[in-house]
Amino acid sequence: MSKKATMRDSSNRDRGVKRSFPGKRKMRFGRTLMSRYILLILAAVLFVPVILPITSIIYVVVVNNTNKENTAPYGDSTKISNLWTRESEKLDGATSEKINQRMEQLHRKYPKSSMYRVDQKGETAFILAGEDVDVSESTVDGTTMTTLKWTLNHQTTETRIPSIWNANTSLEFMKEASYRDPLTVVSFVGGDSEDKGQGFMVIEVPRYLLQKPQNNWPMELLYLGGLMMIIFLLFIIMSILFFARIRKRLIRLQTAMITPGKEGIPLPVEIRRSDEIGQLEESFNEMVHQLTDSRHREREEEQLRKRLVAGLSHDLRTPLTVIRGHMHSLHKEPLSTAADTSLRRMEAKMDDLSGLIDNMLSYNLLTSGKYTLKLEQKDVLRIVRETAAAWYPVWEKEQFEIDIDLPEEPLIWQVDEQGLRRVLDNLFQNVIRHAASGKYIGISTEQIHGEIALVIQDRGPGLQKDSDTKGTGLGLSIVDLLIREMGLRKRVDSSENGLRVCIYSGGGAGKPRT
Template structure:
């Protein structure tokens, strides 16, 4: 049953149908040929006229005529005409006079001379029509009788059919071929339409971002492919739901873990502050300073982890507004200036005004972006002791550039957590419709935060 539902079975049915039509056509032609070769007696004759037999019969029957008269010859001609309706016959006397004639279409002379008779025999020999001459009663004095039959009468029945109905047969064969072509085209057109429908279903996405299921109409190979596609969509949907549940559990775990870590971290920070009030040796002061640095780093890591989790869950508050970014960055740098100065950094700030100065961004997000970048410089580029913040204006964008003279991001660092900090930068930059680039090598790192002009975006 599975085979009979397949496309192969359907196409084989088309081929068998075409072969059957051809066979029926040939059978019809055969019946038609037998019909036109039916004899007067009602029997089918498959005999082909032979020139030698007709010639022998004509001579024999002509010799058997005993009395040469108009009546006798007329009856003889009538008998032959019934057997060969298209044949022409005539009788020429010994004196050369044209006597009885039957079905003669060409103009014959009433008086036959020896010269004309010789010329007639020469022209008819081996030509068309087939010509037989015999002396009447076997006696030269009775003159001679002539039988003429067109050469086409000696052709086989199939050749006669082809000559008379060849154009119909040709059109019939062409019609069968066209029928087969049309049926094949319709068959493959249906296959192509179903495949294109399946392709469209693969490209269309549902609200969950997955392809939509397709209605299975037939149970052939394409139907099995559609069924497999639907099964794949169901498996993808189930997998995505499991992934979403796992992601939700992971976010809740990170959020709870971040909250649980901050409580003991706050206690450790309070205890370190109490210890700092006590009289400590030089080594104790250095150990306390290292502990405070670790506490700050851990707090920053927890904050980044919490922020990244909220960003991925689209739960981080986002309130864009138009702000003067030059003034905002300048004011934000004042809070970091003492930090870099305490670490011995050379600070180079060159902020030129934009045209216009206003960007539509979330101030908290933009501040968090610069905070993460500056923290990254402190942790990983501290060896270079240099930071530069400048602006850049082109026809296509307005940008802030942050440069350092560290060893580059490819070099290993004792500080941890830079990866998640820059991941937060990436999400926030793209979330506000900005762009950013990082160029890092062994001589330093340059980060560019761009606000692409609207006309340049449309050009892309």
């Protein structure tokens, strides 16, 4: 990687670190889920005390006023009174013929009403009887009377109109008209003008034409109940949609969290709203970006480490080879006993250093996938015996008690022979380094999960305590990697009495051959 590219990646990482935490950003209250939830609660609380009056007002104002069938045919009494007063004012100074013509026009508009006029002499000058009104004449105390007979609400009502009006007949007429049906409106011709000598005019209208028909309360109740039910269902649907959308967004976020991308890291999600869930999505995206940056840094560091280990392993082998050559030459020279002992210790440490370099190189190759294994059907017990025989002088030199108990029958596993020898060498080396205080090594077999397992045990301090000699841990790491690559399994039992390492085949390949 070039220096320029490294600086660019470092700059990108710095920008990633400086990104502000999204959860601390303030939101407008109107965009939060809390504000929407509060609106739903308010709608629920105000449903009965507010919605019920509103529906009643809607019914009274809208329905009743727009329903023509629910309107009085001639309007109300105020309308008729005002109409009659206005018409009388317009006829101020008009001739009898003009007054009669206007009354006829009004009668055609209100045919069920009766109209008549009394002139300035007190004589009944003009009568227009309404539809369904019977007209008859009679003489009472020498005065001719015109009788209008009404049939209203299954009752008969009479209006007697004298041909000559005087104080007595006028008072009697007004007394009867004040409480009876039909409605009687009297107005002087000319209205409130000073000249009252033009007579007066009367209109009589049946009251059923001035009253609204009675409301159909079952229909009103059905309407109000239906309207309230619609509003209630609307509230329920809005609540369901509100929580369904929240659930859908949470499920989408959960799916994104458990669905890995190409690199094993979830992909960012699309932020559609800037509410609480939107902040959670933004935090999740921030976490994904940080994990991605961390993965990239980890890969870069891993590549750098592998190159460093490979370079160090190659660079250290050359001086070690030169040193080994000079040490071999020293063996040919006459040396004192102390010098010969020091030389042999130096050779032992050189061997340890060479083994450490081999372990570093092997670990680097295994982690990078460049360590090639050739898996074949091999007798594992034969390989164990041969490896143990090579280590036998070392164990004797360290005064170990050697307990090898292996069956005669071959144990066939699908393994790489060199890889298995490397596993055994590292385990034996680990016993020498960390369990020397126990002075014991045992190699045997036993049944684990129905499989024959190879068991290597010692009587050292185990994994709970520090050993006398601390190592780098590369040996056991290489053992784990090789066992995994060969498809084997390992179980470690540690106690204060020692360490037991069991290696077995989990796929049924390790079976004795008879």
